[in-house]
Amino acid sequence: AQKVTQAQTEISVVEKEDVTLDCVYETRDTTYYLFWYKQPPSGELVFLIRRNSFDEQNEISGRYSWNFQKSTSSFNFTITASQVVDSAVYFCALLNRETSGSRLTFGEGTQLTVNP
Amino acid sequence: NAGVTQTPKFQVLKTGQSMTLQCAQDMNHEYMSWYRQDPGMGLRLIHYSVGAGITDQGEVPNGYNVSRSTTEDFPLRLLSAAPSQTSVYFCASRRRAQLTYGYTFGSGTRLTVV
Numbered sequence: 431a432q433k434v435t436q437a438q439t440e441i442s443v444v445e446k447e448d449v450t451l452d453c454v455y456e457t458r459d460t461t462y463y464l465f466w467y468k469q470p471p472s473g474e475l476v477f478l479i480r481r482n483s484f485d486e487q488n489e490i491s492g493r494y495s496w497n498f499q500k501s502t503s504s505f506n507f508t509i510t511a512s513q514v515v516d517s518a519v520y521f522c523a524l525l526n527r528e529t530s531g532s533r534l535t536f537g538e539g540t541q542l543t544v545n546p
Numbered sequence: 547n548a549g550v551t552q553t554p555k556f557q558v559l560k561t562g563q564s565m566t567l568q569c570a571q572d573m574n575h576e577y578m579s580w581y582r583q584d585p586g587m588g589l590r591l592i593h594y595s596v597g598a599g600i601t602d603q604g605e606v607p608n609g610y611n612v613s614r615s616t617t618e619d620f621p622l623r624l625l626s627a628a629p630s631q632t633s634v635y636f637c638a639s640r641r642r643a644q645l646t647y648g649y650t651f652g653s654g655t656r657l658t659v660v
Contacts (some may be wrong), residue, residue, distance in 0.1 A: 465648050475636065475651040521588060525648055534649055536588035
């Protein structure tokens with residue numbers, strides 16, 4: 431069975447602070463994919479990044495960076511110099527192999543509030 | 547290219563009423579899924595389909611029915627709505643051969659059962 435845990439239910443920061451959102455996952459599969467989605471107040475789900483289980487390189491995209499560590503089953507997301515527009519709910523998700531029904535398992539989400 | 551289209555965006559039902567949430571995609575994706583989002587619980591899989599004529603249950607299927615007569619459409623039916631089905635519903639799709647790209651999501655349907 432798959433499980434994704436986002437232990438931080440809510441995080442509040444002041445603009446320009448750095449913030450890290452934690453994600454820990456469980457799976458028995460050796461091939462899997464990890465995702466981060468952003469859900470702004472408007473409600474839609476916005477895809478941010480995907481990572482496959484064979485690629486442990488960290489990635490940086492502008493103010494966003496992701497740290498994938500198989501040894502600790504973690505896929506953490508850092509926002510540098512946060513902005514008010516970053517306020518949203520962020521979801522970490524795990525997609526397993528084809529033969530397992532292709533299920534996308536989500537974490538509980540972290541509500542990030544960036545105050546001016 | 548419209549992507550994944552969900553209708554309606556908002557709906558209020560009375561307990562016991564039935565309704566169908568519509569989902570359509572124009573990307574020729576084989577895989578389609580329905581999720582519900584509840585506070586503090588993330589998104590949970592209700593039903594999914596790997597192709598026309600094939601459906602299966604997800605994590606929380608009770609109270610919902612689905613069918614997949616065409617590749618494009620994957621409606622979700624509530625036969626007798628209950629207050630516990632108050633939630634935000636998302637439809638998602640992906641191409642079978644493109645596992646790495648994950649799913650494309652619709653904009654959601656906010657359902658309230660009173």
